[in-house]
Amino acid sequence: MSPxxxxxxxxxxxxxxxxxxxxxxxxxxxxxxxxxxxxxxxxNGLDIVVIPDRRAPVVTHMVWYRNGSADDPLGKSGIAxxxxxxxxxxxxxxxxxxxxxxxxxxxxxxxxFTSNDYTAYFQRVATGELAVCMEYEAxxxxxxxxxxxxxxxxxxxxxxxRRMRTDSxxxxxxxxxxxxxxxxxxxxxxxxxxxxHEIEGLDREDxxxxxxxxxxxxxxxxxxxxxxxxxxxxxxxxxxxxxxxxHGEAPKRNRPREPEPRAHRRVTLTDEKVEQPSYQAVYLAPxxxxxxxxxxxxxxxxxxxxxxxxxxxxxxQLVMEQKIAVAAGAHYQGTAVDDTRFYVFGLPAPGVSLxxxxxxxxxxxxxxxxxxxxxxxxxxxxxxxxxxxxxAQDSQAALARWYGASLATGLSIADVAAWPARIExxxxxxxxxxxxxxxxxxxxAGFLLPANDEGAxxxxxx
Amino acid sequence: MSPxxxxxxxxxxxxxxxxxxxxxxxxxxxxxxxxxxxxxxxxNGLDIVVIPDRRAPVVTHMVWYRNGSADDPLGKSGIAxxxxxxxxxxxxxxxxxxxxxxxxxxxxxxxxFTSNDYTAYFQRVATGELAVCMEYEAxxxxxxxxxxxxxxxxxxxxxxxRRMRTDSxxxxxxxxxxxxxxxxxxxxxxxxxxxxHEIEGLDREDxxxxxxxxxxxxxxxxxxxxxxxxxxxxxxxxxxxxxxxxHGEAPKRNRPREPEPRAHRRVTLTDEKVEQPSYQAVYLAPxxxxxxxxxxxxxxxxxxxxxxxxxxxxxxQLVMEQKIAVAAGAHYQGTAVDDTRFYVFGLPAPGVSLxxxxxxxxxxxxxxxxxxxxxxxxxxxxxxxxxxxxxAQDSQAALARWYGASLATGLSIADVAAWPARIExxxxxxxxxxxxxxxxxxxxAGFLLPANDEGAxxxxxx
Numbered sequence: 001m002s003p004x005x006x007x008x009x010x011x012x013x014x015x016x017x018x019x020x021x022x023x024x025x026x027x028x029x030x031x032x033x034x035x036x037x038x039x040x041x042x043x044n045g046l047d048i049v050v051i052p053d054r055r056a057p058v059v060t061h062m063v064w065y066r067n068g069s070a071d072d073p074l075g076k077s078g079i080a081x082x083x084x085x086x087x088x089x090x091x092x093x094x095x096x097x098x099x100x101x102x103x104x105x106x107x108x109x110x111x112x113f114t115s116n117d118y119t120a121y122f123q124r125v126a127t128g129e130l131a132v133c134m135e136y137e138a139x140x141x142x143x144x145x146x147x148x149x150x151x152x153x154x155x156x157x158x159x160x161x162r163r164m165r166t167d168s169x170x171x172x173x174x175x176x177x178x179x180x181x182x183x184x185x186x187x188x189x190x191x192x193x194x195x196x197h198e199i200e201g202l203d204r205e206d207x208x209x210x211x212x213x214x215x216x217x218x219x220x221x222x223x224x225x226x227x228x229x230x231x232x233x234x235x236x237x238x239x240x241x242x243x244x245x246x247h248g249e250a251p252k253r254n255r256p257r258e259p260e261p262r263a264h265r266r267v268t269l270t271d272e273k274v275e276q277p278s279y280q281a282v283y284l285a286p287x288x289x290x291x292x293x294x295x296x297x298x299x300x301x302x303x304x305x306x307x308x309x310x311x312x313x314x315x316x317q318l319v320m321e322q323k324i325a326v327a328a329g330a331h332y333q334g335t336a337v338d339d340t341r342f343y344v345f346g347l348p349a350p351g352v353s354l355x356x357x358x359x360x361x362x363x364x365x366x367x368x369x370x371x372x373x374x375x376x377x378x379x380x381x382x383x384x385x386x387x388x389x390x391x392a393q394d395s396q397a398a399l400a401r402w403y404g405a406s407l408a409t410g411l412s413i414a415d416v417a418a419w420p421a422r423i424e425x426x427x428x429x430x431x432x433x434x435x436x437x438x439x440x441x442x443x444x445a446g447f448l449l450p451a452n453d454e455g456a457x458x459x460x461x462x
Numbered sequence: 463m464s465p466x467x468x469x470x471x472x473x474x475x476x477x478x479x480x481x482x483x484x485x486x487x488x489x490x491x492x493x494x495x496x497x498x499x500x501x502x503x504x505x506n507g508l509d510i511v512v513i514p515d516r517r518a519p520v521v522t523h524m525v526w527y528r529n530g531s532a533d534d535p536l537g538k539s540g541i542a543x544x545x546x547x548x549x550x551x552x553x554x555x556x557x558x559x560x561x562x563x564x565x566x567x568x569x570x571x572x573x574x575f576t577s578n579d580y581t582a583y584f585q586r587v588a589t590g591e592l593a594v595c596m597e598y599e600a601x602x603x604x605x606x607x608x609x610x611x612x613x614x615x616x617x618x619x620x621x622x623x624r625r626m627r628t629d630s631x632x633x634x635x636x637x638x639x640x641x642x643x644x645x646x647x648x649x650x651x652x653x654x655x656x657x658x659h660e661i662e663g664l665d666r667e668d669x670x671x672x673x674x675x676x677x678x679x680x681x682x683x684x685x686x687x688x689x690x691x692x693x694x695x696x697x698x699x700x701x702x703x704x705x706x707x708x709h710g711e712a713p714k715r716n717r718p719r720e721p722e723p724r725a726h727r728r729v730t731l732t733d734e735k736v737e738q739p740s741y742q743a744v745y746l747a748p749x750x751x752x753x754x755x756x757x758x759x760x761x762x763x764x765x766x767x768x769x770x771x772x773x774x775x776x777x778x779q780l781v782m783e784q785k786i787a788v789a790a791g792a793h794y795q796g797t798a799v800d801d802t803r804f805y806v807f808g809l810p811a812p813g814v815s816l817x818x819x820x821x822x823x824x825x826x827x828x829x830x831x832x833x834x835x836x837x838x839x840x841x842x843x844x845x846x847x848x849x850x851x852x853x854a855q856d857s858q859a860a861l862a863r864w865y866g867a868s869l870a871t872g873l874s875i876a877d878v879a880a881w882p883a884r885i886e887x888x889x890x891x892x893x894x895x896x897x898x899x900x901x902x903x904x905x906x907a908g909f910l911l912p913a914n915d916e917g918a919x920x921x922x923x924x
Contacts, residue, residue, distance in 0.1 A: 074536065075718040077647075116465040173634040177725035180646035185539075186640075186655075189646060259657040263639035266728035269903070441731070 002067050014183040037232035037403070037413050042238060044246040045218030049403055049413065050233045051225035053396045059226030060397050061133045062075050062122035063141070066221070067214040069194070070116045070187040070252055070337070075201075078194015079210050083201055084157055086211075087121065089114070092141040098138040098198065103299065104130075116188050117337045120407035123266040124397055134240040141215055142244050151204040170230045170271035171448055172277070177267045178446040184281050186258045186338060197457035218240060218250040221407050225400035255338050258284060268447040276326075280345040280355045280446040281361070283439045287336035289410045296334045297422045299342060303332035304381045305373050305431065306364070307344060311380075313373070314346065317364055324352045324360055338410045354447050357388045362440070369435035372428050386420045497898030499865070499875050500590040500692035504700060511865055511875065512695045513687035515858045521688030523595045525603070526866040527612065528683070531656070531716055532578045532649040532799070535887035537663075540656015541672050543576040544620055544664055548673075549583065549611045550574070553605040564591075573671040578733050579799045584740055586859055589689050592658050596702040600647070603677055604706050624655050628713070632705040632733035632911055633740070639729045640908040645743050648720045648800060679703060680712040683869050687862035712805035717800050720746060726902045729907040738788075739814045742807040742908040747899045751872045759797045759884045760896035761804060764844045766796035767835050767893065768826070769806060773842075774806065775835070786814045786822055795924035799871045804900065816909050819910040831897035834890050848882045 040048040069080045090096035103110045108125035125134045166172045177189050183189030193199070222241065261284055288296035307314045307330025318325035328346040328381045344365070348357045391400050406416045502510040531542045552558035565572045570587035585595045628634045638653050645651030654659070682704065686695045725744055750758035769776045769792025780787035790808040806827070810819045854860050868878045 074716060077718075097851035173724045177646075177723075177727070180721075181643050181727055184642035184646075184651060195647075196723060197719060254536060256539075257659060259638075259642075259659065261639075262635045263729045263731035263908075265639070265643050266730070267725045268728070315504075446725075 007397070008052070009104075011137065017198075017203045032033065037417070038234070039413055040237075042217065042242050044242065044244055046237070046241050046244075046248065047221040047407065048234055048237055049221065049407065050401055051403060052228070052230065052313065053222070053399065054164045055131045055395075057126065057127045057227050057398075058396065059224060060124045060400040061130055061137070062120055062223040062400050062404050063137050064120040064221040064223065064283075065120050066118055066213055066253075066407045067137050067251065067409050068115045068117040068119055069192040071251075072187065072190065072194070075198060076194075076206055077190045078162075078199040078391055079202055080119055080214075081193050081313045082155065083123075083200070083207060083210055083215075084112050084114045084119050085139070085154050085158060086146060086151065086207055086336040087140055087144065089426060090145055090152060092145060093139050093143055093213050094136065094372050098235060099140075102132065102136070111432040112245055114192055116387060118387065118405065120401075120408070121405060122345050122397070125368045130186065130224070130228065130233070131240070132274075134236060138241045138244060139359070141217070141220070141241075143303065144211055144215070144419045145213060146204055146207050147431065148204050148452075151202075151207050155199065155202055158193070159196065161206050162196055162199060166191070167196070168273075169231050170269055170274050172227050173271075174267065174269040177269065178280065178282055178444050179400060181265045181267050182284060182444045183258060187255065188338065188340070197354055207442070211414045212247075213251050215242050216250070218246055218248075223402060223404045223407075225396050225403075228341065229461075253337065255449075258339060261442045264445060265444040267444060270449040272451045274448055274450040276347055277354055277450060278345065278347050278446075278448045279357050279361070279450065280343065281344040281358070281443045282446070283344075283438050283443040284339055285332065285342040285442070286376075286404075287338060287340040288334045288415070289337055290339050291325045294422065294426065294430060295434065296332075298426050298430035300334055300436045301378070301381055301423065301426045302368070302387065302431050303330050304385055305377060306330040306368065308381070308384075311377075313364055313368070313377075314344070318346060318357070318360055322360060324349050328361070335405050344438070358445060365435060367433065369438070371433035375428060378428055379429065382423055382426060385423050389420045389423075398461040463607055467753060474637065486796050489537065499698070499879070501875055502696045502699075503517055504702060504704050506680065507678070507708055507712065508699070508703050508706075509869065510696055510699050511685045511869065512690065512692040513685070513854075513858075513865060514690070514692065514862065515687050516689045517858075519589045519689050520586065520858065521582060521589045521592045521686060522586045522689055522862040523592055523599070523867050524685040525599050525861050526580050526584055526683040526685065526821060526870045527583040527676055528681050528715075528870050529713065530577045530579040530581055530716060531654040531675070533713075534649065534652065534656070535672075535690060537660060538668055539652045540620065540654075540661040541664055541668060542676075543655050544661070545573050545618065545669060545672055545677075546581050546583075547577045547616050547620060548608060548613065549602055549606065550754065551602050551616060552607055554607060554818075555601055555605055556598065556851065561602075562770060564594060564598070576654055577867075578654065580867065581922065582863075582866060582870070584859070584862070592686070592688075592690065592695070593698055593702070595685075596698060600703045600706060603679070603682070606673055608666055608669050608676070609803055610666050613664075613669050617661065619657065620655070624658055624661060627655065628653070629658070630637065630735075632736050635733075636729065636731040636908050636910050639731065640744055641907050643719060643727045643906045645747060646805065649717065649720050649802065650802070652796075663713055673715050674709075678709040678712070679706050680708055680710075681726075683866060685862045685866045685869075687858045687865075695834040702872040723904045727906045728909060729906060731807060732911045732913040734913045736910055736912040738809055739816055739912060740807065740809050740910045741819050743803065743820070743905045744908070745804040745806070745900050746801055747794065747804040747869070749797045749800065749867075750877070751799055751801040752801050754890065756884065756892060758794075759881075759897065760888050760892035761794040761899065762796055763840070763843055763888045763895050764848065764896045765792050766831070766847055767839060768792040768830065768875055769847075770843070773839075774829070775839075776806070776823065776824055780819070780822055784822060786811050789820055790823070796868050798872050804866075806900070816911070820907060827897060827900045831900070831902065834894035837890060840890055840893065843887060844885055847885050851882050851885075866898070880912075 036052060038050040059241050065079060072079050100110060103125060106125055108129065110123040110124055113120045121137060180189045222237055285299055286295055306312055306327050314328040314330060316326045325346045326349050330344045333341045344358050344361060346361055348354060359450055392402060403416055498514060500512040529542060535542050562572060565585050565587060568591050571584055572585040574583045576633055587595055631851040642651045684699055701923060746759055750759055768774055776792060780790045787808045788811050792806045795803045806823060808819050808823055810816060854864060865878055
């Protein structure tokens, strides 16, 4: 329901469906059990991960910075995403567009994305182009030009992006309000793109200070996947990224912890542009990084059982049996540095109120919390999740992205490799217990309603 | 409904009813038109305000610091209030309790309070004791002892205060959740006492850093009201407070502005301890400091008309005529550095749902926004507010407090003096326009419900 990152497409197509901006389908993306990963760390602090994939003479080159929108300084929301834009504007050595042209001319693809917890840049090119990609990427890690002439017009581009994306879309506005209500003090409550009135105030000084603070080798992870020799990749990285001076130490994330939620919240948005009403519930839940061992995996299985596709409990009960919804689902957004979100949603059938839908969804959850799930469904869900992990290895970019996102959110290579076994280890009782995280008072409900008349909000809530 | 400050009584009775912890009755407290105020500023930056009141040989001595809970550093909520406690623990020159004993022995009273925007300390003593009060107060402005032996046990006292006040009171828990939902990024959303998990982490280093940053002459306002000669008070302050070295400049408030609210939010808390359900709505509204000229005053008049006592619109319509509520009211919390709160509340009659009450309250507000208010009611409300300002002068401490709170939130002596005339200048049309701030999407509704059974939350919301 709520995008957890902004992927900015800049003339280059996204390489695989798994790399589209994440939604319910993306969150439980699957980690591989297979490849032999090589890790290294340069003297300047740069982490390196090499993932062999020899099926084609293609390489994916990514640099992940361990800073996302949740690290935006107070009153400067949107600056992580703004920097992602500015990273394409040229350096002391290369003018704007050179790097992108190089990638495009060789038939490659490139992109960048900003999430709550990280900002990442990638190119997918012929193996022979790896060194030149590294050179361009290393160059913009230290030589970015941030003049007023560059910063001011790009801020307008971002403002326009916000106007297009959010200010004209009631559903996105509701999502912003729901996240802000869920995270009362943790910065996950701020939109990745930033609040409009704060984006307007971002200037060259802000960009420069941010760039100097976060765009450092200690704060970055280089991920290379493809038809490469790990030792050669590391030697190449040493030569190209190695000369970038260390800044001292990696910047610290300053993330206040959420107080324990005690009251259920409901956020309602009515707008003339809404044609299909919708209901969502977002629960504050532990992430893979913050959860006790096994709890993240149990929430993943629960998300799949409750709402992963047309065989899920919510779909079967609300859409097929009760026929009160035209769609329903759930998913767990487990990859996060801090406590995260478990999403449940439904689109009501014509004439069904959101309150009725909410009550029906709550009953499905309560049933799971009280009596657990069907054993055959349970085994099918686990098998499917593990299979997804295997299939994910088919996509080189998805594989690189899975490792990058995991490492950038505080997990280790070992955590990623152990994931399928940990999913296998989830028990029926674990799933039942995990459903207790879906406690009303841990959640925010989002009601999206058409504004048929002035009294719509009241009528709908009565 | 929601306390906007914590007044810590330490064995000393509160001097007047106007100084009890604020609630609906306190917020529209009245400024005086009368006394000839003297202002001064010491070389070290301390602001001085002297208010003559010659009816009795009594003096009120207050020091206001321009820092409250909304200035608590990220992850350190509660530290402003914690420091207020620590300020009573003794200095290099005086051991704990000496100052309080002095005040008590001379038949005086003392207290301190922490609000969103300020922290203040006061004594009310015989005029002859003014100099010694100044000496003790100046002493703890620079010589506070903050050892581990003092900080750690006092933190437990504050934790216990939180347990007593909030953790056992569903109504206070709901208020915390409502404020957190209203202020999605502005620190007014944090409880003054702090989140429990953050209070637990406050240590000596935090206290010392905070004390050094905020407890400075540049950040303070000395208010003296009573049977005194202004020139003598200023000379005495120069002698006693003057030697405290300036720190350079006053600490800056770092307050991110709220994004424009776009979706209505509802927060529901059900608890077995609830006997009387209640409904509140809190609207984000401009404060006297942030509003366009006249708008704060119009909101004040609107608050009084809508919900100030038993002749108000809400009381008459809901309690007396429709008989669906046993109480109802409203008030505007205008004294604030940043955008603030307009409160509306009601307690339903037995058998009446909160939804029905909400709809009825919304209808009263919508009627005012559409057609304005009765002209006779309007003149009565203004007369009453201005009269309150005159009566307030009867209480020396209330007078001192009014000036202190106004100055500490960014207003001037002239603003306070002009308030009655500005209330007089409010027009019928201003009040009608002010009601447009009470737009559903600017608000958070708080539902407090008894937990009769497990399904209470769902049933009540259906």
